[in-house]
Amino acid sequence: MVAFFGVFDFAGLVSMFATGGTMAHELEKRGVRINWWAIRILIYGYAGRYKRIMLEETGEVSLLFRAFVISTIVFYAALAAALIVGKTS
Numbered sequence: 001m002v003a004f005f006g007v008f009d010f011a012g013l014v015s016m017f018a019t020g021g022t023m024a025h026e027l028e029k030r031g032v033r034i035n036w037w038a039i040r041i042l043i044y045g046y047a048g049r050y051k052r053i054m055l056e057e058t059g060e061v062s063l064l065f066r067a068f069v070i071s072t073i074v075f076y077a078a079l080a081a082a083l084i085v086g087k088t089s
């Protein structure tokens with residue numbers, strides 16, 4: 001059962017890194033300096049900046065930001081489920 005949640009955990013992590021990297025690249029194109037060495041730590045701050053810039057430019061939150069939020073929720077929910085199931089087994 002833990003392996004089942006591990007698959008969702010891995011998929012959420014890969015999706016989170018892919019969408020986060022794409023957001024960082026979009027920010028870089030708009031002149032925001034990105035620290036690529038520390039992106040794993042700073043990605044949530046970059047996501048907030050991306051959301052703010054997109055709201056200013058288009059008036060709505062982009063689908064890329066929504067995909068990042070959903071993949072982050074999937075990652076942390078699957079991680080929590082795997083830890084809970086692993087402790088009870």
